[in-house]
Amino acid sequence: MKDYINLARKVFYVLIGVFVLIVGFFVLPDPKRFLFLFAAVLAFIFLILGGVLVYLSLKSKADKKLKIFLVMTGGAAALFLTSVLLHNLFYGIMIYFFGQGYWGDGDEGFFFIIAIFVCPIVFLVGTIGSFVMLRKSKGSKMLLKGAGKQKRKKGHRV
Numbered sequence: 256m257k258d259y260i261n262l263a264r265k266v267f268y269v270l271i272g273v274f275v276l277i278v279g280f281f282v283l284p285d286p287k288r289f290l291f292l293f294a295a296v297l298a299f300i301f302l303i304l305g306g307v308l309v310y311l312s313l314k315s316k317a318d319k320k321l322k323i324f325l326v327m328t329g330g331a332a333a334l335f336l337t338s339v340l341l342h343n344l345f346y347g348i349m350i351y352f353f354g355q356g357y358w359g360d361g362d363e364g365f366f367f368i369i370a371i372f373v374c375p376i377v378f379l380v381g382t383i384g385s386f387v388m389l390r391k392s393k394g395s396k397m398l399l400k401g402a403g404k405q406k407r408k409k410g411h412r413v
Contacts, residue, residue, distance in 0.1 A: 259315035263308060263325060267385060270304045270332055273297055274378070298336045305332025321388040327381030331374045338370035 280294045308329030312322050346363045 259311045260317050263311035263315055263317070264389060266304055266308045266311060267325065267328065267389075270301070270308060270328065271382060273301050273304060274332070274382075277301060298339070301332050302336040305329040305334075309333065318388070321385065324381045324384035324388060327377050328385055329381075331378035331381060335370055335374040335378070338366045338374065342366035342370060 277294065277297050280290060280297070283290075306329065309326050312325035312329065315322070317325070342363055342365075345366060346358070349357050349363070
């Protein structure tokens with residue numbers, strides 16, 4: 256049997272580390288131009304790790320609550336870069352077909368809001384929930400479905 260939950264746990268912790276590096280890049284006082292490539296590579300790694308976390312958590316036989324939190328974490332990670340790319344693509348396509356003044360003084364807002372507000376909030380909620388569930392269990396055996404439930408024997412009182 257493959258041990259998806261332990262692998263998902265490792266991917267989860269690496270994903271948190273990459274998130275911290277990405278946040279660190281944006282809070283630097285004056286990031287240099289050459290650091291943008293570093294941020295782009297981190298964002299791509301964040302996307303891949305998010306997809307892997309979703310896959311592993313869905314394949315695992317983990318507790319339902321933990322699965323939900325892990326999928327929230329991985330899904331938000333994967334959706335962040337996807338939304339950023341879709342924002343820029345949609346913005347560029349509309350300017351190409353309808354001209355520079357199409358947006359007026361505005362910008363494409365739907366994917367921008369998802370990338371800037373929704374994804375980080377969902378990621379943090381999923382991360383905190385996953386972290387609490389993983390720490391509370393103190394071992395992967397407690398995370399498996401039905402772990403800790405005892406079957407009653409026929410005619411035996413509990």
